[in-house]
Amino acid sequence: MSRVSFEQFQVQRAEFINQEENRALGSDVVLNEDEQKVNSHIMKLKKAELDVGFKTPRDFTPARHFFQALDKIKASPLFQLIQKMPKGAILHAHDTAIGSMETIVKATHKDHLWQNGDFDRPDPPKFQFSKSKPNPLNGSEWRSVAAIRREIGNEGYNNNIRNLFSLYHADPVNAYQCINQIWGTFSNIFISLEPIVTYKPVWEEYFYQSLEELYADNVSYLEFRGVLPPVYDLENHTYGPEEIVQIYYDLSEKFKKTHPDFIGVKFIYAPHRLGDDDAFKGYMDIAESLHKKFPAFVAGFDLVGQEDLGRPHVDFNERLLKMSPAIQFFFHAGETNWNYGTDENLIDAILLGTKRIGHGFAAIKHPRVLEEIKKRNICIELNPISNQVLKLVDDFRNHPGSYYFSDNYPVVISSDDPAFWCASPLSHDFYIAFLGLASARQDLRLLKKLALNSIEYSAMSKAEKVEAKHKWNIAWNNFIDQTIKSIAE
Structure with a gap:
C-alpha cells in the first residue's frame, strides 16, 4: 500500500483537526462581528499565558496549586477580562x-459574642452569641470576644479569624498530606x-x-x-x-x-x-x-x-x-x-x-x-x-x-x-x-x-x-x- 502525498496528508490533517474542533463544547456557537473582535483579543491574552507556560512549565498557572498562584492570577489580564x-x-x-x-470577620465585632479556647491550640476555638456568659464547656470558661480583641488587637484577631475559616496555606502540597x-x-x-x-x-x-x-x-x-x-x-x-x-x-x-x-x-x-x-x-x-x-x-x-x-x-x-x-x-x-x-x-x-x-x-x-x-x-x-x-x-x-x-x-x-x-x-x-x-x-x-x-x-x-x-x-x-x-x- 503506497503512502499518500504530502499535499494529501496536509488536507487529511487539517480535516482531522477540524473534526475535533467541531466536537468540542461551544463549537455550535456562532460569533457576530463584534464578538469576533473580542475573541481575537481574548485569544491573544490566552496564547500569551500558554506560551509562557509552555516555555517554563513551572510558571504555567494551571500547573501550580491555586494557593500558590493567587497573586499571579490577580495580575492576569485574561483573568481581569473574565x-x-x-x-x-x-x-x-x-x-x-x-x-x-470578611462578612464573618465583621460579625465578630458584634456584641454578645463569646469564645471558648485559643487560636494557637490544636482544637479550634468555639463560639457562641449569648446575652450572658455561657456555662463552662468541659471545664473551660468562655471569654467575650471584645475582651480578647483588646488583648491581641483588632487586626491580630481579624487575621486569626481569616486563618481559622480558610484552607489557604502557603505550602499547601505539604500542609495537606492526603484527601482525608x-x-x-x-x-x-x-x-x-x-x-x-x-x-x-x-x-x-x-x-x-x-x-x-x-x-x-x-x-x-x-x-x-x-x-x-x-x-x-x-x-x-x-x-x-x-x-x-x-x-x-x-x-x-x-x-x-x-x-x-x-x-x-x-x-x-x-x-x-x-x-x-x-x-x-x-x-x-x-x-x-x-x-x-x-x-x-x-x-x-x-x-x-x-x-x-x-x-x-x-x-x-x-x-x-x-x-x-x-x-x-x-x-x-x-x-x-x-x-x-x-x-x-x-x-x-x-x-x-x-x-x-x-x-x-x-x-x-x-x-x-x-x-x-x-x-x-x-x-x-x-x-x-x-x-x-x-x-x-x-x-x-x-x-x-x-x-x-x-x-x-x-x-x-x-x-x-x-x-x-x-x-x-x-x-x-x-x-x-x-x-x-x-x-x-x-x-x-x-x-x-x-x-x-x-x-x-x-x-x-x-x-x-x-x-x-x-x-x-x-x-x-x-x-x-x-x-x-x-x-x-
Missing part, C-alpha cells in the same frame, strides 16, 4: 462558603463557623452580602445547597427549616428589587450523607414539606459530605425512590479519584433520575455513565478549584473536565466553596477552566456556551429561562461593547 464577563449562574455552591469571610486530612480540616471549618453564621443577624447579613459579591463578580443567578442548621437569636428562639428557607426567600426577593438585572435564586436542600436511618427519614420529611411550601424556590434534594467516607447511595436508593416525583434530584456523585465503589454513586444518581451531577470527577472511568449523561442530557457541575484544593487533582491540565470540554458534554463551571480557598464567587474557576481545562483552540465560544449552559441546565421554569436569557443577553452585549471600546483605547 471577571468583567457575564458568567450566568452558579449552580453548585454551599450556603455558608459562598461569600468571603484536608477533608477533615474542611469539615471542621464548617463546624467552627456554624455558631457564628447561624446567629440570625449574621445569617441574614452573610447571605445578602454573598449575593452582593456574586453580583459584583458578574454572576446573575444562584442555585445553592444548604443543610439548614438551626438558626438562633438572643431570645433563645431557634428557627427551623421552613423559617430558614423563608429568610432565604425574603432576602432573595429584596435583592432582586434593588438589582433589577439580577435573575434570581433557588435553593437545594442538601443534608449530610453521614446521617443514620432515622436522621435520613427526617431529611426526607423536611424535603417534602419544603417542596410543598416553596415549590418555586426549593429546587430539589441532594446529599453532601465526603463521598469516600460517607454512606453510599445504595444505602438510600429504596427510600429515595419513594420520594415525591415532583422533587428533583441534584446529586453529588463521583467526587472521588477512586475506582473502588465510591464512584458507583454515579450509577445510582443516574438511575435515580438526577437532573445534574455535582462534580462527576470519576465519570470518565465509566463509559456507560458517560453514554447516559449524553443520552439523558444530565449536566455535570464542574468545580475545578475545589477538586484541586481537596486533592483530587494536582495539575488542572489533568482534570477530567478537559475531556468533557473536548467532546461536547453537558457541563457548567461552578465554584463549590470559594470562600474557603480565597477565590471569587466564579471568576477564578472560569479562568482556570478556560486556560487549564480547555484546549488551546477553544475560545470565546466556549465561555459563552458555559454561561448559556448555566441558564439552560438550571432548575428555572421555561418562562423563567426566557427572562433569564433576555437579561443575560443584555449584559453580554454590553460586555462586548465595553471590551471593544477598551481594546481601541
Whole structure:
C-alpha cells in the first residue's frame, strides 16, 4: 500500500483537526462581528499565558496549586477580562462558603459574642452569641470576644479569624498530606463557623452580602445547597427549616428589587450523607414539606459530605425512590479519584433520575455513565478549584473536565466553596477552566456556551429561562461593547 502525498496528508490533517474542533463544547456557537473582535483579543491574552507556560512549565498557572498562584492570577489580564464577563449562574455552591469571610470577620465585632479556647491550640476555638456568659464547656470558661480583641488587637484577631475559616496555606502540597486530612480540616471549618453564621443577624447579613459579591463578580443567578442548621437569636428562639428557607426567600426577593438585572435564586436542600436511618427519614420529611411550601424556590434534594467516607447511595436508593416525583434530584456523585465503589454513586444518581451531577470527577472511568449523561442530557457541575484544593487533582491540565470540554458534554463551571480557598464567587474557576481545562483552540465560544449552559441546565421554569436569557443577553452585549471600546483605547 503506497503512502499518500504530502499535499494529501496536509488536507487529511487539517480535516482531522477540524473534526475535533467541531466536537468540542461551544463549537455550535456562532460569533457576530463584534464578538469576533473580542475573541481575537481574548485569544491573544490566552496564547500569551500558554506560551509562557509552555516555555517554563513551572510558571504555567494551571500547573501550580491555586494557593500558590493567587497573586499571579490577580495580575492576569485574561483573568481581569473574565471577571468583567457575564458568567450566568452558579449552580453548585454551599450556603455558608459562598461569600468571603470578611462578612464573618465583621460579625465578630458584634456584641454578645463569646469564645471558648485559643487560636494557637490544636482544637479550634468555639463560639457562641449569648446575652450572658455561657456555662463552662468541659471545664473551660468562655471569654467575650471584645475582651480578647483588646488583648491581641483588632487586626491580630481579624487575621486569626481569616486563618481559622480558610484552607489557604502557603505550602499547601505539604500542609495537606492526603484527601482525608484536608477533608477533615474542611469539615471542621464548617463546624467552627456554624455558631457564628447561624446567629440570625449574621445569617441574614452573610447571605445578602454573598449575593452582593456574586453580583459584583458578574454572576446573575444562584442555585445553592444548604443543610439548614438551626438558626438562633438572643431570645433563645431557634428557627427551623421552613423559617430558614423563608429568610432565604425574603432576602432573595429584596435583592432582586434593588438589582433589577439580577435573575434570581433557588435553593437545594442538601443534608449530610453521614446521617443514620432515622436522621435520613427526617431529611426526607423536611424535603417534602419544603417542596410543598416553596415549590418555586426549593429546587430539589441532594446529599453532601465526603463521598469516600460517607454512606453510599445504595444505602438510600429504596427510600429515595419513594420520594415525591415532583422533587428533583441534584446529586453529588463521583467526587472521588477512586475506582473502588465510591464512584458507583454515579450509577445510582443516574438511575435515580438526577437532573445534574455535582462534580462527576470519576465519570470518565465509566463509559456507560458517560453514554447516559449524553443520552439523558444530565449536566455535570464542574468545580475545578475545589477538586484541586481537596486533592483530587494536582495539575488542572489533568482534570477530567478537559475531556468533557473536548467532546461536547453537558457541563457548567461552578465554584463549590470559594470562600474557603480565597477565590471569587466564579471568576477564578472560569479562568482556570478556560486556560487549564480547555484546549488551546477553544475560545470565546466556549465561555459563552458555559454561561448559556448555566441558564439552560438550571432548575428555572421555561418562562423563567426566557427572562433569564433576555437579561443575560443584555449584559453580554454590553460586555462586548465595553471590551471593544477598551481594546481601541
